[in-house]
Structures are given as structure tokens and as C-alpha cells.
Amino acid sequence: MALILGLESSCDDSAAALVDSDRRVLAQAVVGQNDAHQPFGGVVPEIAARAQVEVLPGLIRQVLAEAEKTVGEIDAVAATAGPGLIGGVMVALLAGKGIALAAGKPLIAVNHLEGHALSPRLVDPGLGFPYLLLLVSGGHCQLLEVRGVGDYQRLATTIDDAAGEAFDKAAKLLGLGYPGGPAIEALAREGDAKAVPLPRPLLGSPEPHFSFAGLKSAVQRAVASGTHRPADIAASFQQAVVDCLVDRTRRALSSSDSPTLVVAGGVAANEKIRTALADLAAETGKEFAVPPGWLCTDNAAMIAWAGAERLGAGLIDRLDAPARARWPLDEGAVTVRGAGVKA
Ligand code: KG4
Numbered sequence: 001m002a003l004i005l006g007l008e009s010s011c012d013d014s015a016a017a018l019v020d021s022d023r024r025v026l027a028q029a030v031v032g033q034n035d036a037h038q039p040f041g042g043v044v045p046e047i048a049a050r051a052q053v054e055v056l057p058g059l060i061r062q063v064l065a066e067a068e069k070t071v072g073e074i075d076a077v078a079a080t081a082g083p084g085l086i087g088g089v090m091v092a093l094l095a096g097k098g099i100a101l102a103a104g105k106p107l108i109a110v111n112h113l114e115g116h117a118l119s120p121r122l123v124d125p126g127l128g129f130p131y132l133l134l135l136v137s138g139g140h141c142q143l144l145e146v147r148g149v150g151d152y153q154r155l156a157t158t159i160d161d162a163a164g165e166a167f168d169k170a171a172k173l174l175g176l177g178y179p180g181g182p183a184i185e186a187l188a189r190e191g192d193a194k195a196v197p198l199p200r201p202l203l204g205s206p207e208p209h210f211s212f213a214g215l216k217s218a219v220q221r222a223v224a225s226g227t228h229r230p231a232d233i234a235a236s237f238q239q240a241v242v243d244c245l246v247d248r249t250r251r252a253l254s255s256s257d258s259p260t261l262v263v264a265g266g267v268a269a270n271e272k273i274r275t276a277l278a279d280l281a282a283e284t285g286k287e288f289a290v291p292p293g294w295l296c297t298d299n300a301a302m303i304a305w306a307g308a309e310r311l312g313a314g315l316i317d318r319l320d321a322p323a324r325a326r327w328p329l330d331e332g333a334v335t336v337r338g339a340g341v342k343a
């Protein structure tokens with residue numbers, strides 16, 4: 001049994017957690033920065049990095065105290081080393097390096113996306129490799145074959161915005177707060193998903209890639225027209241995203257041998273999206289797994305768990321491991337036309 005301290009600071013959440021290789025979450029804490037970014041309708045990197053420096057050390061002390069552990073009792077430190085906002089990424093990584101050096105413990109430099117990708121295995125011991133993963137977050141929208149720890153094949157990505165980014169932009173257009181996903185989901189409950197005709201970009205196209213920019217522009221026009229209730233726009237927008245995710249995932253499943261469909265990342269906290277993908281799995285004869293909501297949005301338990309998996313596979317890092325703003329899970333994936341920086 002190994003005890004891992006996990007640290008996360010790659011975007012607008014500061015988080016620390018203590019997780020063991022027997023899947024016990026001994027303690028975990030997440031502090032978001034929503035209030036700080038709210039006036040700007042999105043994350044401001046400088047504000048995010050400064051807040052990480054202020055908050056993370058206290059969270060590390062907090063989880064150690066809660067679990068009644070000292071750094072001497074942990075077996076490794078797992079810190080997110082990217083991808084993300086570089087000023088923030090450096091905070092957890094440098095803290096992790098400091099603790100690793102001072103306590104003489106191994107450092108595991110975790111890819112944040114691998115944290116999301118392996119998160120369902122923390123709560124589901126029966127989930128084996130391989131599985132087809134729909135990874136939907138604020139920065140990414142990808143379909144990947146997860147073949148094992150550190151072994152990923154990207155099948156598709158977004159050619160413009162990520163799914164969470166689309167939720168955040170639509171929310172901003174509707175005058176809702178940041179992050180947009182939970183705000184849209186709440187407002188959509190009072191709306192009619194068929195009321196506003198919106199496009200489903202790339203629906204039916206042969207490769208399972210995603211696109212959401214055209215949907216955002218259509219929301220912009222619907223808002224500007226002044227003829228629709230905001231709740232109807234929110235519900236129609238959410239349904240359009242659901243339809244795109246289901247269609248693209250169905251396409252990927254049609255050529256996948258994996259027995260299980262898994263959804264992870266912040267957008268996987270959305271009830272309609274969880275249900276629609278569970279239905280798709282049932283329809284296509286696949287098992288289905290999705291982590292609980294707290295494990296979908298950014299947290300450090302998933303980083304600690306990825307650390308436990310990597311430690312188990314003998315994958316530890318040197319103390320000069322770099323912080324990386326960009327870090328694809330599948331380094332060999334070809335760049336998709338139009339994918340820009342989100343490839
Ligand atoms: O995984 P995550 O916490 O951070 C990144 O790694 O990006 O994902 C954050 C994204 C945000 O865009 C947020 O609006 C979206 O996940 N999100 C949701 C919901 N909760 C969070 N989107 C739709 N419905 C939700 N309930």
C-alpha cells in the first residue's frame with residue numbers, strides 16, 4: 001500500500017489530497033477562484049497564478065492535518081506538471097519538488113489530462129483497460145483509447161473550442177456567471193430544449209472530431225434577436241452539445257474494440273450529458289463508467305490517484321521535470337486542421 005500526496009494548480013482550482021493505492025481518499029480539499037474571475041467571464045492567468053501561491057500551501061497543511069499524517073509518512077508526491085496556465089502549473093510542481101526533496105520522497109509529474117483519464121478507476125476497481133474515453137473539460141474535448149497507464153491513443157479532438165469552453169462562452173452571452181457549465185445546466189431546467197433552432201457542427205462527419213465555435217455564434221445571434229427566453233436558449237444550447245457529443249462518440253465507438261465507454265472531465269458533471277452517454281453505451285452494448293461529480297471537475301484526488309497508478313508502474317520523475325503549458329496525452333497524434341493550440 002502506498003500513500004500519495006496529490007497537488008493541483010493548473011487552472012483556477014487549488015487542490016491537495018491524500019490518496020492511497022487501495023483507493024482510499026484520506027483527505028482532500030479544493031478551493032476555486034470563481035469570485036476572482038467572475039467579473040471577467042473567464043479565467044485571468046495572472047490572477048489565477050497569484051491565488052495559487054496564496055492558497056495551495058494552506059491546503060497541503062490542511063489535508064495532512066485532517067488525515068493525521070506527516071510528509072515523512074507519504075510514499076510519493078504527485079503534482080500536476082501541465083498542461084495548463086504556466087504560472088499556476090509551476091506552483092504545485094515547485095511545491096511538490098520542494099516536499100519531495102525535503103522529505104526524500106519520489107516526485108511524480110502528472111499530466112492533468114491523465115488525472116482526468118484515470119479518475120474513474122479511483123472509484124471503480126472493476127474498470128480495466130482498455131476503455132474509450134470521452135474527455136470533456138474547459139480546455140479539452142477529445143476521444144481517446146486508454147490502453148494502460150501512460151498509454152493513450154487520441155482518436156479525435158476539437159477543431160476550435162472545447163466543450164466546457166462552449167458552455168462558458170454561452171453562459172457569458174446569456175449574462176450568467178463563471179463557470180458557465182453549472183449555470184447553464186441550472187437555467188436549462190426551466191427551458192424548452194426544442195425552442196431555439198441551433199446547429200450541431202460536424203454531426204455525421206466521418207472522423208469523430210468536434211467543433212463548437214459555430215454553435216457559440218448561433219447562441220450569440222439568438223441572444224441578440226431578443227425573441228427567445230434565456231432559459232430556452234440555455235436548454236437548446238445544452239441539447240445541441242449533448243447531440244454533438246453523442247454523435248461523435250457513437251462514431252468513435254463504431255471502430256473501437258474497447259468494452260467500456262468512460263466520460264471524464266468537468267463537463268461530465270452535467271446530468272444530461274451523463275445520461276445521454278449512458279444511453280449510448282447501453283444502445284451499443286458497452287459498459288459505462290463516469291466518476292461522481294466531485295471527481296469530474298478539477299481536484300487533487302485524481303492527481304494523487306494518477307500518481308499511485310504511475311508509482312505502481314515504476315514511473316517516477318526527476319526533480320528537474322519541466323512545467324509544461326502544452327502537453328498532449330498522445331504525443332504522436334497528428335495535428336488536426338483548424339485545431340490550433342487546442343490540438
Ligand atoms: O475539468 P475542469 O474542472 O477543468 C479543466 O480541466 O478545464 O472543467 C471545467 C469546465 C468548465 O468549462 C465548466 O463550465 C465545465 O467544466 N463544467 C460543466 C459543468 N460543471 C463544470 N459543464 C457543463 N455542465 C456542468 N454541470
Ligand code: ZN
Nearest residue numbers: 116137266298
Ligand atoms: Zn481539468
